[in-house]
Every structure is written in structure tokens, then in C-alpha cells.
Amino acid sequence: MCQTTKRGSARGSCYTNTTEEQWSFALKPGQTGVDARWLGPGPSPFGPGIDFVELKPSSLSSMNKLSGQLQNWGTQGNTAVFMALG
Numbered sequence: 737m738c739q740t741t742k743r744g745s746a747r748g749s750c751y752t753n754t755t756e757e758q759w760s761f762a763l764k765p766g767q768t769g770v771d772a773r774w775l776g777p778g779p780s781p782f783g784p785g786i787d788f789v790e791l792k793p794s795s796l797s798s799m800n801k802l803s804g805q806l807q808n809w810g811t812q813g814n815t816a817v818f819m820a821l822g
Contacts, residue, residue, distance in 0.1 A: 752781040759775060770790055773789075780816075782816040
């Protein structure tokens, strides 16, 4: 079972075989922009050039919100979506 950190983010090694220090998170209330950014080293575990990850619960409203967010951010490289199920 995966544990969460004090910030509420899933421990990276739980899903991506990475450490929390390899990511920059913006998950606190009021923070804007993408939820997680890959810092490295090397290519992101989601693939080369996919350095941004948006964390969303699995729901239709989350997908609608994500669509608007991506339009507001413009081009920041490829963005992965990590959906929490259950």
C-alpha cells in the first residue's frame, strides 16, 4: 500500500521508482501551475520530454478542470496526467 507524505503527495517510489527529491511539487492551497515537475537526473520516468505531471482524482469534473488548466498554461512541454483511482 502506498503512503503519503506530510504534504499529501504520494511517495514517488510507490508509483515511479523515484524519490521525492527528484520532483518539485506545487500542491499547497493557493499554489498555481502544474502539480509536479521532474528535476532529474536523467529523463522523466514518464518518458523523455514529459517533465510535468498533473495529479487528479478520477472524475469527469477533474478532466474538465484539467482541460482548462492546460489551455491556461500554454506549451510547457508534454504533460502526464496521474489519476488516483478509488
